[in-house]
Amino acid sequence: SEPQGELPYVTSDVKEVGGKSFDYIVVGGGTAGCPLAATLSEKFSVLLVERGGSPYGNPLVLDKRFYGFSLIQTDEFSSVAQDFISADGVRNCRGRVLGGSSAINGGFYSRASKDFVNSVGWDEELVKDAYAWVESRIVSTPELTPWQTVVEFALLEAGILPYNGFSLEHIEGTKIGGSIFDIWGTRHTSADLLKAANPKNIVVLLNATVKSIIFHSNGNASTTAVHGIRFIKSDGSTDQTYEAYLNQPKNSTSSGDVILSAGALGSPQILLLSGIGPHKHLKNFNIPHVLSLKGVGKGMKDNPCIAVLVDTDPQSRQPEPPQVTGIAKDFKYIVEGGIIPTSFNATRMPIAAKIAFPVSEGKLTLNSTDPRQNPSVKFNYLAEEKDLEDCANMVSLLERVAKSQSVTFYLGVKHQNNLMASTDEQRKFCKENVKTYFHYHGGCTVGSVVDDDYKVYGVKGLRVVDGSTFLESPGTNPMATLLMLGRYQGIKILRERENFSSSFSTQQSP
């Protein structure tokens, strides 16, 4: 690991930040937001605004022994995980703490494939450097637990081959992935990446929820330009708002941005609350319309997940995040197993699989003008025939893993051969049991809401960098690529500004 520095200045005092100006304002101190803010602070002044509190000192976040507990100890406004139930009726959640969903997730770390990187048009060398920057700071090689070794054998027994040992790459077969839990069981969230920031250039504001974006009122009607953000205290009144602004450099037309990194639910929600989105929908909430961008809230996808419990009854085991994965059938299915708490004294052992490339998609709309409330989201799980067919096939694979000799022998349960016989049975099972794998994405997708540089179409000084921009969930699991994306986009912006200022000074010189 690289030597770790200190965390930069962190405050929850909204008055300290209110009225101040910064070169960049990053909204959401989550998986992508922290590496992005840290990188931008190398050259520019940055305000990072996070609605939740600090992960430090919180065992539910940091201690692997309590993995999964944050998902069962939730409340409406302050818990580190915020529950939401999609309009499909599936329970889900998102991070609400510095570190974002990297503070509540399984910590499994695996990069995107080369094909994915090429298809989205990223610079391969910069992607490699950005992954390495993240990995040297927060990623460890796990020591397999006995149960994870059993899952590994079960995946092989079910034919998910070849065996690839430990690898951070997204490769077909069975492998051990990286982890943001270190060998002592301490989680390293994206917040740890703030230790790489230039402390003189960054302010981290916690417990402040961004309500909307402020636009220049005197701008030319054909360009909407961003002036700053409006925010509230997360435990305060929605009427008591504070503002922070973007610096307007005097001798340059190149200036910074407000960058939304509030996640797949948060970023489209903030755009809608700011008047960017479908006109009719905004009218229902009396939100003054700024720009018609139909894609906001569209393309919401969640990878359908089917989980099979392999233990016959609840037990009281130590919770375990997944450390091994099976990447099967031409990358179509991802299979993992863990031990999850269902209450403070009971655990279950699911083997879970997801469809990697679902075609069904849904949308996100506002529920309320209170930015702390969840927006309403529907994913339309398995609505398309292709997804249902893929799900039925996935159930066959899952059953082979769950009923493998490795699993049944380890758990001491009787070997069962009663696999679901008919496709109809499997399809029914899918419809009745579909869950989330927590890899939901979309809402501000590239090509529809943001361009290839992650700039919001039609608005000057506004970008989105997080999971809302994805058309598909990258790699085995998305966290690695979101951490990478924060660093990657930060470097791209620094380079863009460098090129701009050097071309500006060349033009200026006699």
Ligand SMILES: Cc1cc2nc3c(=O)[nH]c(=O)nc-3n(C[C@H](O)[C@H](O)[C@H](O)COP(=O)(O)OP(=O)(O)OC[C@H]3O[C@@H](n4cnc5c(N)ncnc54)[C@H](O)[C@@H]3O)c2cc1C
């Ligand atoms: C339970 C669970 C388990 C998972 N397991 C894994 C895994 O093992 N491996 C893996 O690769 N992926 C996993 N994932 C998925 C992965 O964690 C997420 O896809 C990823 O972290 C999302 O990153 P993000 O930057 O898009 O959003 P987030 O990390 O969620 O960051 C968004 C941040 O914005 C803040 N925010 C939102 N709205 C506002 C606002 N209005 N004002 C201020 N701040 C705001 C939030 O509090 C949050 O901190 C899991 C996810 C969950 C929920």
